[in-house]
Amino acid sequence: MARKKITEYKTKVLLYRQLREDYYGLSFNTLHNSINKLRSQLSKNITYVVKVDQGIKKRLKSGLMRVKVTNEDVIKFIQDKKNQYYSFIIEPYLDYPKDNERYLSLNLEENGINVLFSSRGGVDVEQNSTGVHKLIYDEKNNDDISKKLKVPASRLESMMKVFKENNFCFLECNPYIVKDSKIIFLDAACEVDDTAVLNLPSGSWQEDDFVYGQNILKTEEENIVTKLSQSSLSSFNLSVLNPNGSIGLLLSGGGASLVIADEFYNLGMGGQLVNYGEYSGNPSRQETIIYTKAVFSLLLKSKSSKKIMVIGGGVANFTDILATFTGIIDGMKGRIDDIKKQKIMFFVRRGGPNQEAGLAMIKSFFDESQIPNQVSGPQLSISQFVENIVWEIK
Known part of the structure; x- marks a missing residue:
């Protein structure tokens, strides 16, 4: 299943x-x-x-x-x-007293349908976990459960019928209210057994009803990076977060890249990230050029009036900083005029093999191109690095 x-x-x-x-x-x-x-x-x-x-x-x-x-x-x-x-x-829109909100979830487990319910539902139900009750549903205790839920027994029977006949695995109604003996589902979430798609009653869910947490339509840049990763021994990924954000991320190394992204969210700037992604595994110069162009394309398309590109990462074990920075610079060279026109500022933090030469080279490139920048090595902590960026963007 x-x-x-x-x-x-x-x-x-x-x-x-x-x-x-x-x-x-x-x-x-x-x-x-x-x-x-x-x-x-x-x-x-x-x-x-x-x-x-x-x-x-x-x-x-x-x-x-x-x-x-x-x-x-x-x-x-x-x-x-x-x-x-x-x-x-x-x-x-339905206007109703907030204290009428209730919580109900049904979860299919080995020993039956696990019922969780609370007289206090809504977005903060997790903070009221002590008020959430748990029991296993049985047709014999339907009346007793319905009384606890404060819903008519026939309504609960109907919900259970939907759950079973449509091969639900999980159903959460949070919140729901009861008005004039009617259940009103203000919010609902459902998971089904997809292997049952050919054995469902008429009018039930179909594969077209499956949903995913992000847009299944990838941007041109995301498709480029997907193909790049599939053809390379190195690792590349890129996901668009806010296409009109202020901060582009060109990050290296999965662990450090996650820490940097998390720091932005912790400081309340997660919504300003244009993208998340990272490259790792000592990519070639040409691969780095392709990845850099894709990330820059996203930032340049953003409608934000103030933009920052973050070139960051932790301390690499074997990725050559000089070689990857050479690829990054080559990837930017065709967009220098656009970068200057949009007044993009660069923040760089990186460490690893050939870090001194790599940092000096990229610093020289920015200065000679008259592009505002702050370049540092691993002596600057990631938290301070991100704080500097947030201070600048605000």
Whole structure:
């Protein structure tokens, strides 16, 4: 059995259908749907909740959800996010007392369906873990569980039927509320057994309902780096985070690159990162040129008014710093005018074989090209290195 996430929209369609209740949500997929068609489906007279629908948790805290917005706000949110995400759910906004929020999750385990529930749901349910109760579902204790959940027994039976017939492995409703004996699922997450796709009831989920946490459409730069990594003995990866961010990352070494990225998030600047990625394994000069061009292309495309390129890493064991910096410089030479026009500042921190010669060479290149820069070796801690960048960008 392989668990896969399906859309919140499909999850709710299946739940409400079994409960025989109307559902007024909309699904929008940028790969298949037209913005103009969506606009025609939205009303000017009501407000909405719009969310990225790709199995991502804590969307409100991550800026992937807007609440109580107009129809035009919905369109703008999708247009702003479409380069990073492709699946969205739109629902009419419902006003309700926050203390009515409840939590429920069902998880298929060896000994049955594990039920977790709490009378206090919402985004901070994890902070109220002492109020979360756990038990194993059995048809014989359906009435008892429904009383604890404060939902009608028939409704709980219907939810369990959806869970079993559609081969759910996991279902989380957080929060849900009960109004006039009806369950209203404000947020839902679901995982299914993908091996059951050929043995499902009519109208159930299909492979098209599977979702992934990031955009499956890669940028040109990401595709270039993927092909580069596939054909090389060295390692390369590149993922776009915020295409209009202020900070580009050209990092070496998996461990140090993660530390540098984490430092930006710890200082509240994670949202300004254009990309994450790293190169390692002593790449050749030509490979470094290709990777550098891809990263620079992303930063140059950003619409941010202030830009910084970070060339960083820890202390390499065998990667030749002079050789890789030569490749980085060669990768920049064709974009010097663009770099100067956009007033990009460079921060460099690196250590390893030939570090003195490599650092001196890249420092000389920046100075001669009249590009603002700060170049340092491993004597400068990573935390201080990142703090200097954050101070400059602010």
